[in-house]
Amino acid sequence: MTDPLLSVKNLRIELNTRDGVAPVIDDFSFDLFPGEAISFVGESGCGKSMTALGIMGLLPEGVGKIASGSINFAGEDLSSAEQKRMRNIRGNEISMIFQEPMTSLNPVYTIGEQIAEVLRAHQGLSKQASWTKAIELLDAVRIPNPQARISDYPFQMSGGQRQRVMIAIALACEPKILIADEPTTALDVTVQAQIFDLLNDLRKQTGTAIILITHDMGAVAEMAERMIVMYAGRKVEEGPVQQVIDNAGHPYTQGLISCVPHILEKLTAKRQMLQEVPGIVPSLRDFGKDQCLFASRCQYVSEKCNNTRPTENKFSSSQTVACWLTESIQ
């Protein structure tokens, strides 16, 4: 097996809150292999975006910091890298696109300038060359008539087009990793499908590894090969997408899957009653406690869940689950 491109080990990210320091990411580890697409899944507030910002070195200054653990990228620990080195990596070797295409582009510069700028910063292209390349990139993300649109301002474009521009910016320097933080949440369904198509095609062409952050199981099935289910800053389940969807080990994963609406009209074996996961994600105050943080919402909760944090167990050959229940199954 090849070496992982990105290897996160025992990552702990702490956030200063009014109630003191809270570990928003607690002992979190995963590997990303070259060209692979993985997905972080979980509700809002589970630390998916924080992990991404931690990798990018963009944790909110003075509020969040990496307390321990390592982020190994191509033989280099990013958690202790200098700002200057991180600037070279950002937008060049690791890129990111965001949830809000409407506000993620600078309103007072043309999209051409915003694409060309990243090429100038990392590849040292001239103004002319970067502009030409920007037109090519705009064409690559399938914006019609790129020659004319390049001089448009963001407010002259739709949400889907803006997200395409963001993708063009992110992929301009052919990064090794693209982190897509809920890239389609703010778009309509038809546009969502187009964006996923585009990302899949570009991935085939460039071989960029993708980390897709989402709470949409449909998006996961569409885009990723492997998924990591996160809850309250911890990994609760990891495995190949189809395998996890067919046979989820953690009660939380099961809950997430049963929340996906179906398009079938009648209730059948295939279309079961929609089920919600009761309750909400615990407050930051409870993060980091030595217990299963899902316990208060779990229908299978036992004494042990409230006293000890579950360990990661092999659920099947390639699937791991952090739940006391699965340990007893084995």
Next chain:
Amino acid sequence: MALLYAIATRIMYAGILLLAVIILNFGMMHLAPGDVADSISQSMGGADEEVLNEIRATYGLDRPFIVQLGSYIGKVLRFDLGYSFFYTQPVSQLILQKLPATLLLVLTAQFLALIVGVFLGVYSAQRPNGLSSHFVSFFALFGYSAPVFWSGLLLLIGFSLHIQWFPVAGMRDVTIEGNFLEEAIDIIRHMVLPVITLASIFLALYSRLSRATMMEVLGSDYIRTAKSKGLTDREIIYKHALKNSLSPVITLAGLQFSAVVSGAILVESVFSWPGLGTLAFESIIARDTPTILGILFFSALVVIVGNLLTDLTLRLVDPRVRTNG
């Protein structure tokens, strides 16, 4: 093309506004008790009703309001603002004499305050809880709340009386005459204290406003995007953030144009600066109505031109303004 169209519309609006100001001005003059015939007869040492009527007929004061208004508008458009009996010269000539001194003072103070204020605001927005940021806030508040005549006098006492670095009053030293450079240096020496005094008010406004907008902009999504591109801090702040935070500051600066007269009155009085402010002050004391009205008209003109310039500058900074007409 769009730019020409925008300029044309703005100028048309400005013209309408100016006309309204003229009418209002004339109405005020008309409503005030007594008329020009009274003041002329006063200067002659009194006159009976017959002579007064004769004067009124000569100057057209017996004609209906609307006709008088029409001829007044015609005169103002030819920049004939009447005659000041107090200064014994035409008002427009009087204003044009005093204008350069005021423009020099106010524009220099504005420019200085804008540059320094925006820089301080941007600087303190980066570390909003840092010591230097608090210092800037305190300094700005102090500059804003200290009355102009007080801070002006303190500066005079400090830097003209005790440490004799700068002249006490006026705009130039009559003993210095000769080449251009010497005169220029002399004027600059006279300008330092009044400019600092006047700039301190503007500075407070600009630094507070640009600090606030800058902080808001720095928290926005496109700044996060700029960071994720791997740009340097300088590019992020001075390219991506600054241009977005400028609009409110430019708008405010445009509004401050009215200070050409209002703000300058106090500063010019303290430093005996021979400008419009001093003229306004003196003519009010002397109840010299034509001059007061002339200055009123003129300051309206300045504000309107200022707003026109503001609108056009905003178009340069923010592309979204360009499409909205």
